[in-house]
Amino acid sequence: MSxxxxxxxxxxxxxxxxxxxxxxxVPAFADCYDILGCTDTDLFSRNYSYxxxxxxxxxxxxxxxxxxxxxxxxGYCFHTARGIAEMGNAGCRYNDAASVPLNxxxxxxxxxxxxxxxxxxxxx
Numbered sequence: 604m605s606x607x608x609x610x611x612x613x614x615x616x617x618x619x620x621x622x623x624x625x626x627x628x629v630p631a632f633a634d635c636y637d638i639l640g641c642t643d644t645d646l647f648s649r650n651y652s653y654x655x656x657x658x659x660x661x662x663x664x665x666x667x668x669x670x671x672x673x674x675x676x677x678g679y680c681f682h683t684a685r686g687i688a689e690m691g692n693a694g695c696r697y698n699d700a701a702s703v704p705l706n707x708x709x710x711x712x713x714x715x716x717x718x719x720x721x722x723x724x725x726x727x
Contacts, residue, residue: 634672642673647712654719663725670716677703 635641639650653660661669671681671690680695681687697703705713 634669634676636669642669642676642709642712643706644708646708647715651715651719654715655722657723660719660723663720663723666716666720666723666725670713670720673705673709673713674700674703677705677709679703 638653639645639647647654654666668689671679671686675681675690678694678696679700680692680698681690682698
């Protein structure tokens with residue numbers, strides 16, 4: 604065996620279990636989608652053809668939810684009845700979408716979703 608003692612191996616197992624528990628308890632801040640990935644780490648533009656596809660891709664409602672969930676994750680205060688009803692305003696901090704602190708990937712993902720919404724003729 605390597606130079607690890609029984610006590611240190613037991614400690615490693617405990618640390619691994621604690622890390623797994625923390626991962627299970629800490630909420631994810633970004634939505635993940637099987638095909639697209641996560642809003643804060645994966646560029647949705649890699650899958651633009653899927654997003655814009657009239658037959659295989661998500662419908663307008665789902666695209667709306669994807670786009671607005673990114674804003675909601677960062678504290679945007681919704682102003683429309685639909686936005687408030689579906690996303691809520693609990694803990695919101697930003698009244699202007701342009702003020703919401705989004706990283707480069709999130710900004711690109713919103714632009715990709717909006718482009719797919721335009722191609723599909725989704726209501727604004």
